[in-house]
Structures are given as structure tokens and as C-alpha cells.
Amino acid sequence: MLFCTVTYAQNYNEALVPAYTLPDPLITLNNRPVKNAKAWEQTRRPEILRLFENLVYGQMPKTFDRISYVPVREDRSAMNGHAILKETRVMIYHRGDSVSIDVSLFVPKAAKGAVPVFLLINNRPKKNTDPDRKEKSAFWPAEMVVDSGYAVAAFHVSDLAPDDKVKYPEGVLRLYPEMLQQPNGMKAIGSWAWGASRIMDYFEQEPLVDAKQVVLVGHSRGGKTSLWAAAQDQRFAICVSNCSGNTGAALSRRQFGERISRINTVFPHWFCNNYKQYNDRENDLPVDQHMLISLIAPRPVFATNATKDLWADPTGTFLAMKNAEKVFALYKKQSRLPDSPTPVNEAVVNSALGYHIREGEHDMTAFDWQQFIRFANVHLRK
Ligand code: GTR
Numbered sequence: 001m002l003f004c005t006v007t008y009a010q011n012y013n014e015a016l017v018p019a020y021t022l023p024d025p026l027i028t029l030n031n032r033p034v035k036n037a038k039a040w041e042q043t044r045r046p047e048i049l050r051l052f053e054n055l056v057y058g059q060m061p062k063t064f065d066r067i068s069y070v071p072v073r074e075d076r077s078a079m080n081g082h083a084i085l086k087e088t089r090v091m092i093y094h095r096g097d098s099v100s101i102d103v104s105l106f107v108p109k110a111a112k113g114a115v116p117v118f119l120l121i122n123n124r125p126k127k128n129t130d131p132d133r134k135e136k137s138a139f140w141p142a143e144m145v146v147d148s149g150y151a152v153a154a155f156h157v158s159d160l161a162p163d164d165k166v167k168y169p170e171g172v173l174r175l176y177p178e179m180l181q182q183p184n185g186m187k188a189i190g191s192w193a194w195g196a197s198r199i200m201d202y203f204e205q206e207p208l209v210d211a212k213q214v215v216l217v218g219h220s221r222g223g224k225t226s227l228w229a230a231a232q233d234q235r236f237a238i239c240v241s242n243c244s245g246n247t248g249a250a251l252s253r254r255q256f257g258e259r260i261s262r263i264n265t266v267f268p269h270w271f272c273n274n275y276k277q278y279n280d281r282e283n284d285l286p287v288d289q290h291m292l293i294s295l296i297a298p299r300p301v302f303a304t305n306a307t308k309d310l311w312a313d314p315t316g317t318f319l320a321m322k323n324a325e326k327v328f329a330l331y332k333k334q335s336r337l338p339d340s341p342t343p344v345n346e347a348v349v350n351s352a353l354g355y356h357i358r359e360g361e362h363d364m365t366a367f368d369w370q371q372f373i374r375f376a377n378v379h380l381r382k
Helices: 037-057 142-147 177-181 188-203 221-232 260-266 273-278 289-296 314-330 366-379
Strands: 066-077 083-094 097-108 115-122 151-156 209-219 238-242 301-306 353-358
Touching: 037 188, 037 221, 037 273, 037 289, 037 314, 066 188, 083 188, 097 115, 097 142, 097 188, 115 188, 115 221, 115 366, 142 151, 142 366, 151 188, 188 209, 188 221, 209 221, 209 366, 221 238, 221 289, 221 301, 238 366, 260 273, 289 301, 289 314, 301 314, 301 366, 314 353, 353 366
Parallel strands: 115 151, 115 209, 209 238, 238 301, 301 353
Antiparallel strands: 066 083, 083 097, 097 151
């Protein structure tokens, strides 16, 4: 038997980053400068959104027949009496078929009125978001978030699309099978992002939470998803993208750590088929990831990295955030990111574009969540 191993040359040496020119978020495809928020919203933002839809993440379905919110469980003395737990099944019906998304929501018991909520896109095993709190994980430190006065919620990506290159159509895409034939049809990451928006639909009619103050959180592949969901759906108030790396918050053109060719080969079920044209052709893409972050403006974005996670290109993430600043500036939203990457473990939160690099591995930890809460404290009114 012949074993064939494909190796991908990965660069971890800053000196070997090739020279590159980023597409300008403020120059239209017709070469016109974008000078104000109106021109951004009317011309350039839709243009960039279409490019990401058609070339990277794939289009999302715009309609469905019906949605319903089925109460599953309510426990008014969860977390030793500190929280109300509400479990709900969000059911989406289309063309005689349906998908269901289970959402767990903890709301501080002491809250008066609707509270802001952190929503996690869970791409790790379900035990990380155990509603019974028998298992506790720093990946979703629900008690800590509730103690800070916020509600906290989670759903699991597998309810929308299995994270598997063969099985990914066995979720939302069952309702929209035509997308599978389209070169710009969404796959798993689009399906997960679509799910985040359906949870937003639920929040809009859930009296315990303030749907105008939803902080969407994702880690790694979930962090790619949180950015794409917040870019698409302007109802999300804040986006947190933790260690999201390639095709997340990191610039592709730097070709540092993971590259487009590698992500499309190992995870062919994440992005649309058109994206594969850009394998080893980063410079031919009319977008780079600073433009994805720009689409979220003027809403605050917080991105993170970890010192040992060079795969996700921390410097490229910081630079993507820096290169989105001028779009936020159209809205007079100040970025206080320094000119060069921040010192380890020092979060910049008092800024429309927030960032930290944490000591340690590719992960989402209590330290990360403490900074998300600080960031929300600055940008939301509780
Ligand atoms: C890696 C992948 C990254 C990131 C990560 C994760 O294998 O190359 O892009 O998504 O998985 O999701 O933890």
C-alpha cells in the first residue's frame, strides 16, 4: 500500500513574511474613495459583504417558512439560586422540513429588567456548556459571567451542521439543498453563523434579555463564525473573536501560520467552493480579513490571540484590527490600539477595536472571558 503524505510549508518566521498590499476598505471597486459613513453604507459595505459571501463564506439563506421557540425547562433557582436557567428549542421550518437549535440561557436572578447577554457559539464538546453545571469549563465560565451581571447563553454548532467534511450537509443545508450545488453556497461556517442569527430571533422575543445588547463570542473556528455572523447580522452589538486565525481575524496575505490552501484542504466543508480558487493565491483575493472586521463597524470588535498559538498569526490579527480602524473612524469610533502589538496579557478594552494576546496556548480561558466582560462593561450600558 502506498501512503501519500501532503505537507504544507508553514512560515513562522516574521522575516519571511512576503511584501503585500492590502485592498483598501475605503476604495470602491470602481476606484472611488469612500469619505463618509453614508458612502460606506450605501456602496462599499454592500460591495465587501457580497465579495465575502461569493468568494469566502458562501451565501446564507435569506428566508424560511416559520420559526418557533419551544420552552424545554425553566429553573428559577439555578446556580445555587443566583440565576434563572431557561432552556429553549428554537425550531426553524422550511419546505416541510425543520432544524432545531437548543439554547441554554442563564440570567442573573438579581437582574431588574432585560439584561445584556453573552452568546457562545460552542464548537467544543457539549459538556463545555453543561446547563446542569455538573461539568464546569473555563471555555464557558457561566457563573463568572452571571456574577458580573450579564446573562450568558450557548448553542452547539452540531445543531446546525456537523463539523465533518462528509456529514456537514445534514443540518441547515437539508432545508436548502440547492446551496450544495452553488459555488457560492454556504457550508458549515455559514450554517453556524445562520444559527447564531436564529438565536438572535429568539432573543428578540425573550423578555429576560436585551436583544440590543448581545455579545457574540466564538473561539477559533467559532471565532471565524462570530465575525461572519456579526458582519452579516447587524443586530449583534459586539463581536468577540478568540484565537480565530486564518479566515478569521488574521490577515491572509501575510501567509504566516495557517494558509488558505491548507484550511481549504483540511476543512473543505467550512467555506464555499469559490474560496478554493484562492489556494496559494492570497494576493488575488479582492478582500482580506481586515475588511471582514470593517463590516462590523461601528459595533465594537474584540479579538484575541495566545503567545503559543502562532498557527493563528497573532501579529496578523493585530494588523487586521489596525487596518480596520479607518472604517470605524468614519463613525468617529475611536480605536486606542497602539501602533505595534500590545504587551502580553495587557488588554486594550477602552477602544472600539479591542485586543489582547494572552500567555499560553490556543484556547479560551477565564482570563480571556474576564477581558470580554471588561470590554462589554466599557461598551454596553447595563
Ligand atoms: C485548526 C484549524 C484552525 C482553527 C482550529 C480550531 O485545526 O486549522 O483554523 O479553526 O482548528 O477551530 O480550534
